[in-house]
Amino acid sequence: MLFRLFRYFRLFRILFLMFSKRFKWSLEPNRFARLIEEKKKAGARILDLTESNPTRVGFDYSDDEILDALAQAPAMLYEPAPRGLLVAREAVADYYAERGLKVDPERIHLTASTSEAYSFLFKLLADQGESVLVPQPSYPLFEFLAALEGVELRPYDLHYIHPAGWRIDFDSVDKAVAPNTRAIILVSPNNPTGSFTKLREVERLNAICARQGLALIVDEVFGDYGFADDESRAASLVSNDSSLTFVMSGLSKVLALPQMKLGWIVTNGPPGLREVAIERLDFIADTFLSVSAPVQHSARSWLQLRRSIQDQIQKRTRNNLSWLLGETENSPLRLLSVEGGWYATLELPRQFTEEEWVMSLLEKDDVLAHPGYFFDFRREAFLVLSLLPRAGVFREAIARILARVERV
Numbered sequence: 196m197l198f199r200l201f202r203y204f205r206l207f208r209i210l211f212l213m214f215s216k217r218f219k220w221s222l223e224p225n226r227f228a229r230l231i232e233e234k235k236k237a238g239a240r241i242l243d244l245t246e247s248n249p250t251r252v253g254f255d256y257s258d259d260e261i262l263d264a265l266a267q268a269p270a271m272l273y274e275p276a277p278r279g280l281l282v283a284r285e286a287v288a289d290y291y292a293e294r295g296l297k298v299d300p301e302r303i304h305l306t307a308s309t310s311e312a313y314s315f316l317f318k319l320l321a322d323q324g325e326s327v328l329v330p331q332p333s334y335p336l337f338e339f340l341a342a343l344e345g346v347e348l349r350p351y352d353l354h355y356i357h358p359a360g361w362r363i364d365f366d367s368v369d370k371a372v373a374p375n376t377r378a379i380i381l382v383s384p385n386n387p388t389g390s391f392t393k394l395r396e397v398e399r400l401n402a403i404c405a406r407q408g409l410a411l412i413v414d415e416v417f418g419d420y421g422f423a424d425d426e427s428r429a430a431s432l433v434s435n436d437s438s439l440t441f442v443m444s445g446l447s448k449v450l451a452l453p454q455m456k457l458g459w460i461v462t463n464g465p466p467g468l469r470e471v472a473i474e475r476l477d478f479i480a481d482t483f484l485s486v487s488a489p490v491q492h493s494a495r496s497w498l499q500l501r502r503s504i505q506d507q508i509q510k511r512t513r514n515n516l517s518w519l520l521g522e523t524e525n526s527p528l529r530l531l532s533v534e535g536g537w538y539a540t541l542e543l544p545r546q547f548t549e550e551e552w553v554m555s556l557l558e559k560d561d562v563l564a565h566p567g568y569f570f571d572f573r574r575e576a577f578l579v580l581s582l583l584p585r586a587g588v589f590r591e592a593i594a595r596i597l598a599r600v601e602r603v
């Protein structure tokens with residue numbers, strides 16, 4: 196008895212005293228994860244509409260060229276550089292130049308990923324307990340990235356009007372800004388809504404940043420994946436010098452090579468302030484020096500290959516999207532307008548909750564899709580679908596969703 200008590204005490208001590216309180220998540224698999232496991236064990240062929248790993252959906256990468264680029268002699272020299280090696284930063288600057296955007300390589304910091312870039316920027320801008328504004332709905336990793344840095348998230352709304360699309364609800368931005376707010380995050384195009392930030396929205400955001408002393412953190416990882424040109428969009432915020440602005444992107448989407456671990460931050464803003472931010476980012480990046488030399492030396496050759504993979508992705512996502520539009524036109528499902536990115540959102544009839552829809556689709560139809568609440572949609576019932584799966588898988592899964600919806 197005494198021994199058991201002692202064991203409980205030790206367990207309590209380990210769980211509550213030894214680990215940081217920033218870690219507040221349960222590691223127990225939820226109902227959904229358990230069902231997926233059971234299905235897989237039983238040998239079910241699951242049609243996965245959550246698949247967002249581009250290396251698993253049959254794209255033709257130039258394997259030899261990608262791998263050969265890693266074997267470069269200069270990579271044998273260790274040259275610690277907080278911003279990253281100039282050869283790689285120049286390659287990133289040229290990537291922007293090809294898009295008609297002028298970026299000084301001295302304003303670029305390389306990181307191991309965009310996720311790491313977020314963590315650097317949270318360290319730079321916010322103290323423990325201070326806040327940043329995040330769009331809602333958006334990318335679910337924010338919750339973890341911010342909590343692990345001790346930063347609070349305050350959501351502002353993206354508002355949907357059919358068929359015009361999504362726009363920033365500026366009343367909600369004004370309401371979300373608190374005295375301890377340090378930055379506004381934009382994701383353009385956003386995951387999963389696929390909406391780009393518009394030029395007139397940037398103007399209003401700059402005014403808010405100037406008034407409240409805030410920075411802009413802009414995630415442009417899907418920036419190369421617009422479905423159609425649109426003059427009203429802000430193609431990129433790398434040239435925005437009205438506010439302190441940090442634009443992030445990286446190879447995980449630009450080259451569909453998340454495993455190569457290369458991201459970056461482009462800093463802009465009013466002269467003076469911009470330089471102070473860059474020096475401080477130098478210090479943070481110097482503490483980690485996280486990008487490997489072979490990857491940095493490969494950046495130029497890799498970035499030159501991007502058209503081939505981007506063309507394949509554009510073709511796949513466009514085909515899946517236009518097929519989805521055709522299938523849902525005269526159905527109880529509504530496809531929300533989408534401007535870019537790798538995802539589409541379907542609105543379902545509301546006689547069931549999202550949880551019920553996704554569970555029943557998985558249980559009865561072997562179709563896996565994300566519920567809207569995963570991305571903090573304000574209301575139900577939405578399904579978020581990856582547009583990356585092969586056409587055969589995608590079409591069969593949509594046919595099963597339609598059949599399920601029409602049956603109820």
Ligand SMILES: Cc1ncc(COP(=O)(O)O)c(C=O)c1O
Binds near residue numbers: 308385416
């Ligand atoms: C909007 C957005 N930002 C950032 C990332 C993460 O990118 P990285 O692999 O560079 O960390 C993702 C990944 O899906 C994403 O959707």
